[in-house]
Amino acid sequence: MNSRVIHLFAMMVILVCAQTPVSASELHITATLPALGQIAQGVAGKFGEVKVLAHIGQDPHFVPPKPTLARHLTHADLLIAAGLGLEIGWLPPLLEAAGNDNIRPGGSGYLDGTQVLAEVLGKPQGKITRALGDIHPEGNPHWYIDPINAVRLAQALAERLAVLDPGHAVVFRQNAANFARDVQARMPGWQTALQDLSPLVSYHDSYLYLVQRFGLKVIDFVEPKPGIEPSTAHLDMLVGELQKGSATTLWMEPYHDGKTARKVCELGHILCRVMPDSIQGDGFAGYLHLIDVIAAGGR
Structure with a gap:
């Protein structure tokens, strides 16, 4: 500028x-x-x-x-x-x-x-x-x-x-x-709920701190590198891995919820989970609700 x-x-x-x-x-x-x-x-x-x-x-x-x-x-x-x-x-x-x-x-x-x-x-x-x-x-x-x-x-x-x-x-x-x-007070409940969503695939590496905090496993990313759109070869490799049952869910932010992610879920036979990084709500209650939504499997 x-x-x-x-x-x-x-x-x-x-x-x-x-x-x-x-x-x-x-x-x-x-x-x-x-x-x-x-x-x-x-x-x-x-x-x-x-x-x-x-x-x-x-x-x-x-x-x-x-x-x-x-x-x-x-x-x-x-x-x-x-x-x-x-x-x-x-x-x-x-x-x-x-x-x-x-x-x-x-x-x-x-x-x-x-x-x-x-x-x-x-x-x-x-x-x-x-x-x-x-x-x-x-x-x-x-x-x-x-x-x-x-x-x-x-x-x-x-x-x-x-x-x-x-x-x-x-x-x-x-x-x-x-x-x-x-x-x-909520940590034990979040810990238990999140285990059902792992192992997982993530669209972007947005959940690193959450994943490590709760001991979850990310097997791969839809983006081959941060901010880089996946190639057909990368998507074919990822779908092939998912068809072996290596993950149960794909996590993505609302702004990454598109045809590519949905197609990976469809062909890989896993659930697409829109995991927001922000949500409506005031003060601490709003933030706690955000983590509640993620632990419940997103939207």
């Missing part, structure tokens, strides 16, 4: 923001993804206003960077992102247009997976080239689908919000603790 386009984009953001009054009595939090926004709302409660940039069901790799999204960043006290390169194609121009240095990566108002995770999974080994597909050099960015990582995010958020609003620090920390308790 050249400097002239960025300047025009920024002017549009200023005009939009001038028409959008904000309350000075609450924290202004922006999350890049719906699931992150639900966790943020759960921690902040009534003391924070949360805006989300991506829509439910939208591919988080590809979000159009519209000026109406940048306005949510202009006055934000805190930005929560998946990080690890997931939003690299659309978040930087929004940050540039918003002009809020505090919420840029490295700023005190920025929080992403690198500051939350105990371990980043899926880091590529060896020399990274385009031949490997659309890989994320820093590691797999889909960490937020793992409920234990969601708890880590809630705890990190509570501490960050406590600095921004010390008067409600106890509330933020208690909200995060309640969420951790609710997740732990």
Whole structure:
């Protein structure tokens, strides 16, 4: 995006923001993804206003960077992102247009997976080239689908919000603790339910953290490499493997639910499962429902 386009984009953001009054009595939090926004709302409660940039069901790799999204960043006290390169194609121009240095990566108002995770999974080994597909050099960015990582995010958020609003620090920390308790109470049920969905084939490597958390087995991917459409030869090989009974389900996000995936399920005699990475719902209840839906076999 050249400097002239960025300047025009920024002017549009200023005009939009001038028409959008904000309350000075609450924290202004922006999350890049719906699931992150639900966790943020759960921690902040009534003391924070949360805006989300991506829509439910939208591919988080590809979000159009519209000026109406940048306005949510202009006055934000805190930005929560998946990080690890997931939003690299659309978040930087929004940050540039918003002009809020505090919420840029490295700023005190920025929080992403690198500051939350105990371990980043899926880091590529060896020399990274385009031949490997659309890989994320820093590691797999889909960490937020793992409920234990969601708890880590809630705890990190509570501490960050406590600095921004010390008067409600106890509330933020208690909200995060309640969420951790609710997740732990559900873990045995999720563990049992998910075993019936394994071994599995995944369209994209979106479920790595969830799969490892619950000890599931992924035998292959519809994409031969991240972001690369499968060839006929790859699909023939995959179907042949599935016809031997090597997997029971194919997991895919709503934006990958198309003819290719459905044909693999039909010819491979397995069940197609649409496993969302976001779902309607408010706060912690919305996020917990997301994991409930996945554990129940998706949609």
